[in-house]
Amino acid sequence: MAINFHAERNRFTYARRHADVSWTAMIEKLVDVRGKHAVDIGCGGGIYSRAFANLGAASVTGIDFSAEMLAGARAQTAGYPQITYQNGDAQVTGLADASCDLILKRALTHHIKAEELTATFAEALRILRPGGTLLIQNRTPEDCLMPGNENHLRGYFFELYPRLIEREIKRRHSSETMLSCLQAAGFTGLEVHEMWETRKVYSDLEDLAADLLTRTGRSILHELSDPELQELVAHIQEQMFKRGIQEVLEQDRWTIWKAVKAAD
Template identity: 45%
Template sequence: MPIDFDDPANARTYSDRDVDPSWDRAITGVLDPRGRTVVDIGCGGGVYARAWLRLGAAAVTGVDSSASILEAARAQAPAGLDLHLGDAAATGLSAARVDVVFARALVHHVADLPAVVREAHRLLREGGRYLIQDRTMADVDQPGNERHPRGWLFDVFPRLRQVEAARRPDDASLRDALGAAGFDAPSVRRLWEVRRRYDDREAYLAEIGTRTGRSILHELDDDELSYLVSELRGRLPAGPVLERDRWTLWCAVR
């Protein structure tokens, strides 16, 4: 079944890692974060909200609909990060006040994409940027290998691809929603982001075995998850694991 973001058992699933410089380079290739005010919608554990501050943002507001996940985020929130309980389509924040609205791994979870896009448009100042980082099916279908083990999930359990196909945004639908809300046509780039570096294969498999930070694994029952771990153990070398994921990054101007 889909992940329950309100379950306290999942409170830290998106909290305990650092953002890799591969993401920093992608963001600074689109805009200069220094001095900007940013709203991170669907901020989860605040991992990327903290990264915006590290890149020089003046202030960051993280918005998430899960009280338990926000509680975990507050435990690591630095100065300059304000965390706010709210819905992606109705944040409750003031209009036309921020320079950047950022949404990473959010839009494939929302029920009403146009409403979420309209809310981002409402929050931005004139000339502000809306950055959406998510996967299309072209990203999902990248083949698995030692640096992209996520691709192997769909080899082991092909039905997971059907789950992804039902929830992942396509470029045309996203462009339509952006245009209808009043955004300019977005620029689009592909991003290979290093998600995490692990000392060895077993450290990576321990995260897989607890479904940490990977909502797609909540579609598997415990027996299936154990089988997946076994399959991945057979495909990965025993040494360090560098896990990369392929994303699409849309940037639209208000």
């Protein structure tokens, strides 16, 4: 029962968190956002569109294929006049040639088939100005399948339900595939960076359980039935109890690919 991004009940699933300082610190190392026109493709609820505005972007355009996601994003970004949203997707953004300086594709490429990656990157190249930067943030299979612990909770998902491993591996692209498709699309200056992004700090195990049970911001949890999800939450709580942990700092392991459009 994969998540339905077009359902009204999921409008705020990817809207109510805030980008952590671990993310903003990494972005500031990779690119200067100040004064730039940034585009957030697959923006969901606008979490990272807001983050770009807070980092000093002159303007931000959030693009998503779901009207419900965009409705949630607009509701959460009232007071940000520099942010606009429009319907579109990674292959057809609806933006003009050479119209932006920076593009983010965060947690997007696992929704795109391998044979379509080059076309989506070519669309990014088209709308970037010469010298502009594309940042892609996603998980490789290796990122996802790291062992579970008090920080990397996702590891417990696959430990308890091994069937999710095949599901996850099928939808995740290797770093080699990403780099090959970026190069085929015409990008230069390719770089690969690894990061741990803090997702959330839970004051106690009940707070953690409540977040997991809502499946908020974790599409893989929509693969589980309600009883399975309850079993998973109980398992994670037991692991935390064994370790004597009450306050939980959850982190996600990510890979970031940086690519540049050659200057004229």
